[in-house]
Amino acid sequence: xxxxxxxxxxxxxxxxxxxxxxxxxxxxxxxxxxxxxxxxxxxxxxxxxxxxxxxxxxxxxxxxxxxxxxxxxxxxxxxxxxxxxxxxxxxxxxxxxxxxxxxxxxxxxxxxxxxxxxxxxxxxxxxxxxxxxxxxxxxxxxxxxxxxxxxxxxxxxxxxxxxxxxxxxxxxxxxxxxxxxxxxxxxxxxxxxxxxxxxxxxxxxxxxxxxxxxxxxxxxxxxxxxxxxxxxxxxxxxxxxxxxxxxxxxxxxxxxxxxxxxxxxxxxxxxxxxxxxxxxxxxxxxxxxxxxxxxxxxxxxxxxxxxxxxxxxxxxxxxxxxxxxxxxxxxxxxxxxxxxxxxxxxxxxxxxxxxxxxxxxxxxxxxxxxxxxxxxxxxxxxxxxxxxxxxxxxxxxxxxxxxxxxxxxxxxxxxxxxxxxxxxxxxxxxxxxxxxxxxxxxxxxxxxxxxxxxxxxxxxxxxxxxxxxxx
Numbered sequence: 001x002x003x004x005x006x007x008x009x010x011x012x013x014x015x016x017x018x019x020x021x022x023x024x025x026x027x028x029x030x031x032x033x034x035x036x037x038x039x040x041x042x043x044x045x046x047x048x049x050x051x052x053x054x055x056x057x058x059x060x061x062x063x064x065x066x067x068x069x070x071x072x073x074x075x076x077x078x079x080x081x082x083x084x085x086x087x088x089x090x091x092x093x094x095x096x097x098x099x100x101x102x103x104x105x106x107x108x109x110x111x112x113x114x115x116x117x118x119x120x121x122x123x124x125x126x127x128x129x130x131x132x133x134x135x136x137x138x139x140x141x142x143x144x145x146x147x148x149x150x151x152x153x154x155x156x157x158x159x160x161x162x163x164x165x166x167x168x169x170x171x172x173x174x175x176x177x178x179x180x181x182x183x184x185x186x187x188x189x190x191x192x193x194x195x196x197x198x199x200x201x202x203x204x205x206x207x208x209x210x211x212x213x214x215x216x217x218x219x220x221x222x223x224x225x226x227x228x229x230x231x232x233x234x235x236x237x238x239x240x241x242x243x244x245x246x247x248x249x250x251x252x253x254x255x256x257x258x259x260x261x262x263x264x265x266x267x268x269x270x271x272x273x274x275x276x277x278x279x280x281x282x283x284x285x286x287x288x289x290x291x292x293x294x295x296x297x298x299x300x301x302x303x304x305x306x307x308x309x310x311x312x313x314x315x316x317x318x319x320x321x322x323x324x325x326x327x328x329x330x331x332x333x334x335x336x337x338x339x340x341x342x343x344x345x346x347x348x349x350x351x352x353x354x355x356x357x358x359x360x361x362x363x364x365x366x367x368x369x370x371x372x373x374x375x376x377x378x379x380x381x382x383x384x385x386x387x388x389x390x391x392x393x394x395x396x397x398x399x400x401x402x403x404x405x406x407x408x409x410x411x412x413x414x415x416x417x418x419x420x421x422x423x424x425x426x427x428x429x430x431x432x433x434x435x436x437x438x439x440x441x442x443x444x445x446x447x448x449x450x451x452x453x454x455x456x457x458x459x460x461x462x463x464x465x466x467x468x469x470x471x
Contacts (some may be wrong), residue, residue, distance in 0.1 A: 036062070040223035050225050054234055055241060061089065097190040104450050117252055117371075120244035120305040123233060124164040124200075125212075125220045127191040132378045163208040165229075166198035167191065185217070192216035203402060205361060208236065244451040250350035260375050263325035270307065280312050282433045283413065294406040298414040298422035300384075301435030307433070309415050316376060324375035327365055330414075333390075336400060347372070360403040367405040375410040382414050385421035401425075 037045045044050070047060050050210050063084065165371050173187030193216055212229045222230035283297055300308060313325045324347070328339030340363045344352035349366045351357050366372055382388075388401040397403075404412060416422040422432045 004287075017367050019263075031386055036220050038221045038223035042223070044223055046222040046225075046227075046230055048224070050230060051237070052183070054225070055237060058241060098157050116161070118248050120248055121161045121163065121236075121240045123165065123236060124198070125165045125444055126198045126216055127164070128166050128193045129162045129195045153370060161208075161240075162200060162202060162207060163210060163233075164199050165210045165212050165219060165233075166195045167193060167216050167219050168211045168213050169215040169218075171217060193454070196390070203398065205358070247350075253350070255453065259346070261324040261375075262346065263313060263317060264327045264342060264346060265310050265313050265325060265378075266327055267310055270311065273311045277434060279308050280315065283309075284313050284316075294408055295411040296414065296426040297411070298426045298429060298432045299435060300416055300419045300422045300432050306415060309378055309380065311411060312413070313376065313378060323374055324373060325378045326375060327376065328379050330379040330387070333387050333400060336379075336387065343367075358397060360397060360400070364403045367410060368407050370409045371408070373409070377404075377412045379412060379425070382416045382425060383418045385418070385424045390426065393404065 036047050037043055045061065051058060051060050170189035171192045172185040173190055174183050174185055174188040176183055177186070195209075195211075210232055212232075214221075214229060219229070222233075224230070262345050264299055264461060279299065283299065314328075317323055317325060326339070326343050326346075328342075329335040330339070335361065341352075343349075343363050344359055344366075348367060349362055351362055352359065367377075368376060388404070389399050391399065414422060414425050416425075418433070419432065423429055
């Protein structure tokens with residue numbers, strides 16, 4: 001063999017292509033290959049043995065990483081994530097990559113931004129989003145309180161189009177055999193990852209929730225091509241394969257020439273706007289967390305709320321012109337949907353012209369994508385909160401409030417004459433700004449801005465009389 005060394009990888013760390021033309025990742029203390037291998041006599045590994053026949057056009061890869069509890073690694077979840085990103089960068093920069101790395105934003109790595117847009121769907125098998133029952137796993141580290149893997153277990157215990165499979169059978173706890181000194185699943189039965197943890201609890205049209213009659217160890221092991229779990233996974237992979245090309249292509253086409261952020265406010269900025277500085281400051285204070293967390297603020301008053309909100313929207317965009325402002329008349333469900341249609345048109349969202357498209361869901365997903373820049377949504381005249389919280393069973397889309405995104409890069413400003421409606425839409429009285437009628441000084445300033453008085457000042461008493469009569 002000359003000077004070349006031959007190395008046999010029994011751990012399958014990093015990416016391993018299983019057959020040529022979906023990537024899968026194992027969990028804690030798992031094996032990149034063995035975790036997917038059936039327990040039958042033939043030891044079928046369905047990602048390789050079955051998908052190569054049923055989905056030959058797909059390139060299936062597995063990704064492995066060292067999470068063995070017996071090792072003395074000091075890796076954290078963040079470390080594993082960084083390691084995965086580095087491996088993805090390598091793979092996506094190769095000639096064989098199906099979707100090459102394309103840089104879409106200056107501050108992002110091209111491989112990561114392209115991966116984000118190229119990802120169409122995910123299938124999650126009993127992923128512990130809200131933690132994992134692992135008191136038996138922790139026993140493996142008992143007696144060594146300073147074991148480096150302890151920190152990793154603590155992180156996993158924390159609270160942290162998708163197909164979520166969840167187990168419906170219980171798993172035996174790990175018990176140490178006193179004779180062989182080996183750990184084995186021979187203890188009492190338990191549910192390692194319950195449905196509450198395995199499901200993201202996203203709306204049904206986003207997350208497909210699928211129960212599998214298997215325990216946590218067997219949930220991704222299929223011995224036969226006609227195994228119910230494999231058939232369910234295959235059906236969804238086939239649907240991904242059918243739908244993904246056009247959707248992903250549209251995303252990349254969109255990144256090539258994105259429309260620039262703008263405002264859809266119904267009126268131009270009023271150069272003679274006066275007063276209400278305290279209200280504008282209060283809105284600004286409630287909205288200053290944009291980019292850090294999602295905020296909703298409501299302005300509750302019987303007049304001038306629209307003018308004040310328009311003024312705020314223009315002032316807000318002056319220092320940040322790359323922020324979208326979407327103005328929606330929220331007096332009725334029909335007007336609300338029209339507002340979403342306008343957003344789709346102005347932002348040129350792919351799929352907006354398809355008559356079968358759920359425009360509310362389409363815009364909702366676009367607003368949730370931080371790559372589409374920051375945004376402010378104004379719901380004007382939202383006087384009837386029943387429009388948003390209606391439980392009309394004839395409408396398959398569900399309550400309209402579910403289509404108001406809660407994204408850190410966006411905020412929602414609501415104007416309403418109804419204080420109760422304003423509170424229900426923002427969640428608390430602390431986020432409702434109650435606007436009192438203008439005092440005489442503010443009213444005079446507004447009148448004089450609109451109708452300049454004569455220089456002589458002889459009409460001051462008439463102005464006061466007019467302001468008092470209009471109150």
